[in-house]
Amino acid sequence: MEVQTIIANARAATGLEDMGDPYALEGLEALVKSSNEDARLSERGAAMWEASITAYLVNRLMVIDYAKKHPELLEAPIEKPTFVFGLPRTGTTMTINLLSSDPARRCFRRWEALNPIPPVKVGEEKTDPRYLAELAKGEMAMKYMPHIAAIHWEDADSPSEDQYAMAQSFCSQIYDSQVHIPGYREWFFAADYKPAFRYQKMLLQVMQENVGGHWTLKNPWHPLFLDALTDVYPDAQLVMTHRDPVDVLGSACSLLKAVRPIYTEDMRLEEIAECLVQTFEQMIARSNAFRDKHGEDAIFDIQYAAQIKDPLGTMRALYERFDTPFTAEAQAGMKAMMAYNPQGKHGKHEYTLEEFGLSAKWVRDHFKDYTDRFSVPVKAV
Numbered sequence: 001m002e003v004q005t006i007i008a009n010a011r012a013a014t015g016l017e018d019m020g021d022p023y024a025l026e027g028l029e030a031l032v033k034s035s036n037e038d039a040r041l042s043e044r045g046a047a048m049w050e051a052s053i054t055a056y057l058v059n060r061l062m063v064i065d066y067a068k069k070h071p072e073l074l075e076a077p078i079e080k081p082t083f084v085f086g087l088p089r090t091g092t093t094m095t096i097n098l099l100s101s102d103p104a105r106r107c108f109r110r111w112e113a114l115n116p117i118p119p120v121k122v123g124e125e126k127t128d129p130r131y132l133a134e135l136a137k138g139e140m141a142m143k144y145m146p147h148i149a150a151i152h153w154e155d156a157d158s159p160s161e162d163q164y165a166m167a168q169s170f171c172s173q174i175y176d177s178q179v180h181i182p183g184y185r186e187w188f189f190a191a192d193y194k195p196a197f198r199y200q201k202m203l204l205q206v207m208q209e210n211v212g213g214h215w216t217l218k219n220p221w222h223p224l225f226l227d228a229l230t231d232v233y234p235d236a237q238l239v240m241t242h243r244d245p246v247d248v249l250g251s252a253c254s255l256l257k258a259v260r261p262i263y264t265e266d267m268r269l270e271e272i273a274e275c276l277v278q279t280f281e282q283m284i285a286r287s288n289a290f291r292d293k294h295g296e297d298a299i300f301d302i303q304y305a306a307q308i309k310d311p312l313g314t315m316r317a318l319y320e321r322f323d324t325p326f327t328a329e330a331q332a333g334m335k336a337m338m339a340y341n342p343q344g345k346h347g348k349h350e351y352t353l354e355e356f357g358l359s360a361k362w363v364r365d366h367f368k369d370y371t372d373r374f375s376v377p378v379k380a381v
Helices: 003-014 023-038 043-069 071-075 092-100 110-114 129-144 146-151 163-167 173-178 182-189 194-207 222-232 245-262 269-294 304-309 311-321 328-340 360-366 368-373
Strands: 082-086 105-107 214-218 237-242 300-303
Touching (some): 003 023, 003 043, 023 043, 023 194, 043 071, 043 194, 071 194, 082 222, 092 105, 092 311, 110 163, 163 194, 173 245, 182 269, 194 222, 222 269, 300 304, 300 311, 360 368
Parallel strands (some): 082 214, 082 237, 105 214
């Protein structure tokens, strides 16, 4: 892969030139370099990977162009956005699904995340051709990759991860999850995330042109860059989920194991464990540093076990924490969501730590400071 070829192809596909903040080019260069040197992509995987990277740049070009043509949209505020994050597999999806069921909220829907321009019009959320295309793609994925659906599933209009917005700045953990790129990971941990958040804010301002609401977003990896997030969104409402790391790490490793063979015929399980352990260490250390600087109550915490036991009670506490009315409409929407999407709907997710060269005792000992600090319920090992 070559950076200039990707840029040329994206520009040819859109007829657009402006990539916005040049810092995005640094991330793209780091991504392409590491992909070429580290990823061991198959021939088919390399073609798919380059197409995916190009598609993110296509979206970026289109968003920037739309914002330039409609500068008034950038005057509209993004007020008190809610950000849900935490180690992956700790209940961030359940939390965002509950919150998105509140009709007063505006979420980053899956189909919009992958194809945001032009902004959806009121009343066309279920008829937009982009939604219908993503619906059909989901049906194919369910047919041919049901094992991934059992681990993590999003409907075409489910709230998705806003790392799809960050990916358009080439500053996103999504890349490191999908392929083995330790060189990019090293760049990513040291990156300036503010340009990606500034771009994301512009994207949200564009997307709310016709359909507004209280922006409510989810990205497990935000603990890596909370200072940058709150610089761009100083009134952000921060929500962090917690779960036993033994369950978290095994589940997350299993997800990457299911995804990476799409791009490589040489997947190594120990590399998956190394990637996630390093990333979790950074997430915990940086979120702890943010709390030490801003106070423990700077982030509202949700225990996975408590939320599974009493999801509405957990939501009620969250709404109270941020002085938000917990309306009858919100409660009704959440109840309907839980009835539609019960745990295990798409199958049971089974995994072991041992296949990744880990043990429950090692994980428990390694992350003991984290579980102690947040009183995370843990199982005996």
